[in-house]
Amino acid sequence: MVIIKTIVLIVPLLILLLSAILLFSLRKVFLKRNVTKKVRNDILTCSACGVGVHESLTRKKNSKIYCSEECINS
Ligand SMILES: [Zn+2]
The missing domain is CATH 3.30.60 (Wheat Germ Agglutinin (Isolectin 2); domain 1)
Structure with a gap:
């Protein structure tokens, strides 16, 4: 039962962490796009x-x- 409780606690934390990483990498892609757009207008x-x-x-x-x-x- 202790193991199940730990899993129940850890899984949402893992999902939160993964979505945070995903959001961060998406933000990087958007920032990169802005940079290339800026270069194109030079x-x-x-x-x-x-x-x-x-x-x-x-x-x-x-x-x-x-x-x-x-x-x-x-
Ligand atoms: Zn020339």
């Missing part, structure tokens, strides 16, 4: 001509950022 500078370009329009080569194919080849 204006980056072209390594060749120095023009400000929206992140979605940039071209990357050798870990450098360029605004157009002409700048990559220059």
Whole structure:
């Protein structure tokens, strides 16, 4: 009977703990999403001509950022 009482006490605590961990990891995912959204809205500078370009329009080569194919080849 003592074992059953212990289980009855521990199980809700475990469920509470698991849901807390789940909520915490979900919060992390949402925070990560916000970070990537922020990066997507950044204006980056072209390594060749120095023009400000929206992140979605940039071209990357050798870990450098360029605004157009002409700048990559220059
Ligand atoms: Zn450029």
